[in-house]
Amino acid sequence: MRRRQRQRLVRGLLYASFLAAVAVLVLIGDWETVASEFFDLDTARGMFPEVVTLAARNTVIYTALAFAFGLMFGLLLALMKLSPIAPYRWLATIYIETFRGLPALLTIMLFAFGIPIAFQWQPPFGFAGAGVIGLIVVAAAYIAETLRAGIEAVPKGQVEAARSLGMSPAWAMVSVVLPQAVRIVIPPLTNELVLLIKDTSLLALLAVTATTRELTNFARVELFDAANATPLVIAGALYVAITIPLTQLVAVLERRNARSR
Amino acid sequence: MIPGDDDMDEPDRRPATAGVHAIEVEGLQKSFGPTPVLTGIDIVVDPGEVVCVVGPSGSGKSTLLRCVNRLEEPTAGRILIEGADITDPDADVDALRSRIGMVFQQFNLFPHLSVLDNLMLAQRRVRRRRKAEAERIARANLDKVGLAERAGAYPAHLSGGQQQRVAIARALSMDPDMMLFDEPTSALDPELVGEVLEVMRRLADEGMTMMVVTHEMGFAREVADRVVFMDGGVVVEEGPPGRVLVEPRHERTRRFLQLVR
Numbered sequence: 001m002r003r004r005q006r007q008r009l010v011r012g013l014l015y016a017s018f019l020a021a022v023a024v025l026v027l028i029g030d031w032e033t034v035a036s037e038f039f040d041l042d043t044a045r046g047m048f049p050e051v052v053t054l055a056a057r058n059t060v061i062y063t064a065l066a067f068a069f070g071l072m073f074g075l076l077l078a079l080m081k082l083s084p085i086a087p088y089r090w091l092a093t094i095y096i097e098t099f100r101g102l103p104a105l106l107t108i109m110l111f112a113f114g115i116p117i118a119f120q121w122q123p124p125f126g127f128a129g130a131g132v133i134g135l136i137v138v139a140a141a142y143i144a145e146t147l148r149a150g151i152e153a154v155p156k157g158q159v160e161a162a163r164s165l166g167m168s169p170a171w172a173m174v175s176v177v178l179p180q181a182v183r184i185v186i187p188p189l190t191n192e193l194v195l196l197i198k199d200t201s202l203l204a205l206l207a208v209t210a211t212t213r214e215l216t217n218f219a220r221v222e223l224f225d226a227a228n229a230t231p232l233v234i235a236g237a238l239y240v241a242i243t244i245p246l247t248q249l250v251a252v253l254e255r256r257n258a259r260s261r
Numbered sequence: 262m263i264p265g266d267d268d269m270d271e272p273d274r275r276p277a278t279a280g281v282h283a284i285e286v287e288g289l290q291k292s293f294g295p296t297p298v299l300t301g302i303d304i305v306v307d308p309g310e311v312v313c314v315v316g317p318s319g320s321g322k323s324t325l326l327r328c329v330n331r332l333e334e335p336t337a338g339r340i341l342i343e344g345a346d347i348t349d350p351d352a353d354v355d356a357l358r359s360r361i362g363m364v365f366q367q368f369n370l371f372p373h374l375s376v377l378d379n380l381m382l383a384q385r386r387v388r389r390r391r392k393a394e395a396e397r398i399a400r401a402n403l404d405k406v407g408l409a410e411r412a413g414a415y416p417a418h419l420s421g422g423q424q425q426r427v428a429i430a431r432a433l434s435m436d437p438d439m440m441l442f443d444e445p446t447s448a449l450d451p452e453l454v455g456e457v458l459e460v461m462r463r464l465a466d467e468g469m470t471m472m473v474v475t476h477e478m479g480f481a482r483e484v485a486d487r488v489v490f491m492d493g494g495v496v497v498e499e500g501p502p503g504r505v506l507v508e509p510r511h512e513r514t515r516r517f518l519q520l521v522r
């Protein structure tokens with residue numbers, strides 16, 4: 001009884017101090033400034049429709065490209081890392097450790113400036129293309145580790161059963177191990193996809209052309225044009241609007257998977 | 262020479278055939294790192310023969326069985342499958358394995374596939390059977406183990422006994438020349454053991470060549486043509502079940518039989 005009472009007292013105090021903090025904020029906050037600087041309707045209106053049809057669209061395209069190719073190269077790296085052939089393992093390990101260790105921005109700049117300057121290389125689609133290549137290179141390293149962990153989480157008996165039926169190592173991997181590994185890695189892969197969506201904002205630091213701007217870049221230009229923070233709020237809302245359906249879709253997929261088990 | 266070789270003068274139940282042995286294990290040794298597990302095993306299994314391997318935990322029974330289809334790499338010795346050396350580095354291991362059905366203690370069904378697909382996968386990939394033919398054979402084998410009506414179920418929705426019967430049907434769908442069983446009933450609740458043993462008994466009656474690691478002494482006594490008692494990585498004695506299990510010659514065998522009874 002006394003413990004319950006004490007818990008209730010503590011909780012009451014927490015609520016009270018929370019309400020007090022809100023009250024203080026409401027009283028001393030400069031709400032007119034907040035409204036005009038962060039929620040200015042004219043500034044917001046001026047951003048549409050381009051913020052969706054151009055900027056958000058580019059963000060989605062860059063994410064999709066980086067994820068699709070990252071998945072492909074990531075799978076290749078994961079299989080190399082699990083290979084019985086030692087040099088393959090070394091190569092994969094060096095790659096993964098390097099690009100997980102480097103800041104993503106540094107890798108992106110390597111492909112946007114470093115390699116183009118060193119080798120007079122013209123990245124396809126200019127800086128945007130170079131940026132996406134940088135994202136792919138980074139994503140592949142993270143995805144490879146996730147996939148490797150997923151593959152290793154499939155019980156050894158599964159491969160043994162497949163091999164004992166005469167299946168080759170490749171067939172056992174493709175039709176027995178990978179389908180089970182994919183189910184295991186869906187949650188961590190979603191995480192990586194969401195991180196990737198946000199990482200596309202790093203391309204805002206490259207001088208891309210007007211038509212290849214993604215959300216953050218778009219918001220930054222609008223921010224300085226209007227000398228007003230509203231574009232950040234709009235861009236932020238769009239990021240959330242992109243990520244939430246994704247996480248929900250994956251939750252549905254996971255539940256469906258769980259049922260067939 | 263292994264102890265118990267003198268059993269060979271006992272009348273063989275089957276006529277001595279001029280044909281090759283189904284399984285011939287010669288001087289098999291296996292170490293895991295510095296730890297010797299099998300230290301010189303010689304076993305012959307003839308076509309149509311049922312050999313039960315019994316022995317205390319850790320005596321190397323699973324290791325022996327896994328060497329026979331080369332899921333484990335032998336350290337020394339030879340293993341001939343119908344005359345073909347499966348330990349030969351140039352051997353077509355996948356092709357040889359596809360003629361050796363294997364049933365595991367933990368069933369190792371593919372959880373992402375329906376029962377029918379579990380039975381069809383290797384038929385399609387390894388035997389290259391057309392879909393209709395593979396399905397016909399799969400259904401015939403499901404019928405044989407009494408699970409015709411569960412073709413569409415997923416393994417997780419079956420009892421342990423049903424899963425093990427599906428695993429047997431999966432192995433049979435490859436039309437193997439011989440079957441290896443590694444404690445097929447050890448993971449089952451006692452009331453489910455009988456249905457699996459019944460399927461195995463019928464298989465033996467049909468003339469399947471079988472090598473069965475088991476703790477089910479009743480099964481060994483009634484079904485085996487020959488019982489092999491292993492302890493400490495060697496064959497201690499072997500012979501007809503009526504002899505080895507009823508009046509063992511070796512003290513170790515006697516002690517083991519007292520323990521399992």
Ligand SMILES: Nc1ncnc2c1ncn2[C@@H]1O[C@H](COP(=O)(O)OP(=O)(O)OP(=O)(O)O)[C@@H](O)[C@H]1O
Pocket residue numbers: 293298316317318319320321322323324325
């Ligand atoms: N992959 C492995 N690595 C190292 N040691 C192993 C490995 N597999 C088996 N062993 C060891 O080899 C010995 C024999 O194992 P094995 O599984 O063949 O025995 P078993 O007769 O099948 O026993 P059980 O009745 O418990 O199944 C054990 O001491 C075990 O610890």
Ligand SMILES: [Mg+2]
Pocket residue numbers: 322323324443444
């Ligand atoms: Mg064992």
